[in-house]
Amino acid sequence: MAPPVPPLTDLVLPWFDAQARDLPWRRAETTPWGVMVSEFMLQQTPVARVEPVWTRWMAEWPLPSSLAAAPRAEVLRAWGKLGYPRRALRLHEAARVIATEHDDVVPSDVDVLESLPGVGSYTARAVAAFAYRRRCPVVDTNVRRVVARAVHGRGDAGPVRARADLADVEALLPADEATAARLSAALMELGAVVCTARNPRCELCPARRTCAWQAAGRPAYTGPRRPPQGYAGTDRQVRGKLLDVLREAPAPVEKVVLDAVWSNAAQRDRCLDSLLVDGLAEQLADGRFSLGCTPVSGE
DNA sequence: GAACCGTGGTT
DNA sequence: TAACCAAGGTT
Structure with a gap:
């Protein structure tokens, strides 16, 4: 009999520890505020475009209270061309709330985080996990795709099912808080650099042995597609x-x-x-x- | 739940 | 080259 396949965690964590990109907001010295700023900027915006803006932003406004004190026009200029500039206004307002109601300390509780403007289910859990090493499922488009493939054997994630998606990821998390938090980051990394939407690099995937999609012969996604958004003329x-x-x-x-x-x-x-x-x-x-x-x- | 909200790189 | 895609949130 062949030896049992290790659980997903044991395959993905060593890969993550060895291969993770050195992103500035992942460094040990980054504060919870820095993590939160990165999560706002990364909403629907690629890492490469965020990096330089994040670095300047944190040098200018290292604390929620320093951003809260800045004029709105200055905040919008610093946001530059990241897109969806209302995110900048929401981050500005969230900073004001943190400064005035939370002693300038970014909350660690998911429900409190979710009450902040611009902070939804994903961002709240990302801050809790990445800034505070909490064990909570972090579900973004990357993780949904990884779970759809590795766990369910489907080519891609279907429409969002918030509760079920959270439960799927929750089931993957090990008991230890810090390890679970690291796995959350690892699953996102896997989806971002290996288990990608268009040309997945399965030959480089640490979870290949346990991937249900791989085992099924990588069937194409057949579920509903959302109509393209369109931009020109809108x-x-x-x-x-x-x-x-x-x-x-x-x-x-x-x-x-x-x-x-x-x-x-x-x-x-x-x-x-x-x-x-x-x-x-x-x-x-x-x-x-x-x-x-x-x-x-x-x- | 569907539509809306920016921007620019990749295929 | 027109689509697709990128660490979502709000209404």
């Missing part, structure tokens, strides 16, 4: 163009400058208005526009 694109002008402008700009970015006036004005509502843009008393809110201080 409000999202127009808002991005407007915001880009405001971000790069050294001073408040006249409306005619903004009018130049998009020919459809109705859509343009609607988008500009939505940016004002979101707090991403501001109209000054003289009618010009600027990024975020200019602090009313001075005088």
Whole structure:
């Protein structure tokens, strides 16, 4: 009889310890705040684009209270072109709450974390696990894909089923808190660099021996696909163009400058208005526009 | 649950 | 090259 296959943990953890990317927010000296900032920035944004922004951000605002004290426009400029700039506003607001209501200490409790703006199920658990070494399932798109393949033998994860997804990952976690936390990071790493969406590198996979998808002959995914999002011509694109002008402008700009970015006036004005509502843009008393809110201080 | 919210690299 | 994809959250 062949020797038994080691559990997933015993295969993936040694691989992770030896191969993990040296990302700045994973270093021992990184604070929980640094971890939380990285998780905000990494929402739907690739690691390579986050790295330089994160490094500058942490040098400028090493504490929640230091970010909370910064003007909104400065925060939005530092966010740069990471995309989804409302994340920057939510992080700014979360920093204010942490500074004023939590003694400038990032919470470690998942429920408290989830109550912060911009912190959902994934981010709350990621902070608890990676910043505080807690044993809690961390479910992102990478982990869902790894579980779909390694555990369920399917080519890809189907639609999100929040409760079931959490239970699936929970079942994989070893009892020890710190080890479980490390496995959570390892599963994400595996999904990010080996068990990828398009061209999985199964020949490099430490879990190949125990992978249900591999055993099944790597059948193609047959479940429902979500329709592609689309971008060209959407409000999202127009808002991005407007915001880009405001971000790069050294001073408040006249409306005619903004009018130049998009020919459809109705859509343009609607988008500009939505940016004002979101707090991403501001109209000054003289009618010009600027990024975020200019602090009313001075005088 | 579906739609919306940016940006840029990869295939 | 048009799609696809990247450590999601909110409404």
